[in-house]
Amino acid sequence: MTLTRILVTCIALSVPAALLSQGAEIAFGGLSQDTGLPVEVGADKLEIDQADGAATFTGNVEISQGEMVLTAGRARVIYGADGAxxxxxASEGVTLVNGGEAAEAAEAVYSIEAGTVVMTGDVILTQGSNALSSQRLVIDLARGTGTLEGRVRTIFQPGAQ
Incomplete structure (x- = not known):
């Protein structure tokens, strides 16, 4: 567990019940993304499954597309019939960063065609000095919005941007 995750969890547990909910949609403009941009993947190891053509990257995985960067311990890349x-x-400690916004989770699935990233498992989202936590975060990259689901806890800093 990272220091950031520990601090956010401790602070989130002290938030008044009035700020807690089962789901919340938030502006996620910093993570809006053109899904047509090239995707670059780097890792320590690559295995290709000849049966389905999927590629599995392991060890210090870094996936970037434009300004968006996703890091994880492992990532499986699925290709369509056209090779795209x-x-x-992604799994094993996922972090997604773009600009001043970042999200951490146990796992994430990025659907290129749908333009969505679904992060699950102890999600922590930071936007500047504000922090939110939940069990699931669905990011719509085209709209620049995110929906937190599960037990949502928030920390808002008054006057913060």
């Missing part, structure tokens, strides 16, 4: 990437499944 259709989906990326």
């Amino acid at each position: 990437i259709t989906e990326m499944q």
Whole structure:
């Protein structure tokens, strides 16, 4: 567990019940993304499954597309019939960063065609000095919005941007 995750969890547990909910949609403009941009993947190891053509990257995985960067311990890249990437499944400590916004989770699935990233498992989202946590975050990259689901806890800093 990272220091950031520990601090946010401790602070989130002290938030008044009035700020807690089962789901919340938030502006996610810093993570809006053109899904047509090239995707670059780097890792320590690559295995290709000849049966389905999927590629599994392990060890210090870094996936970038434009300004968006996703890091994880493992990522499986799924290709369509035309050879284009259709989906990326990341696990083992996922962090997604773009501009001043960042999200951490246990796992993430990036659907290129749908333009969505679904992060699950102890999600922590930071936007500047504000922090939110939940069990699931769905990011719509085209609209620049995110929906937190599960037990949502928020920390808003008065006067913060």
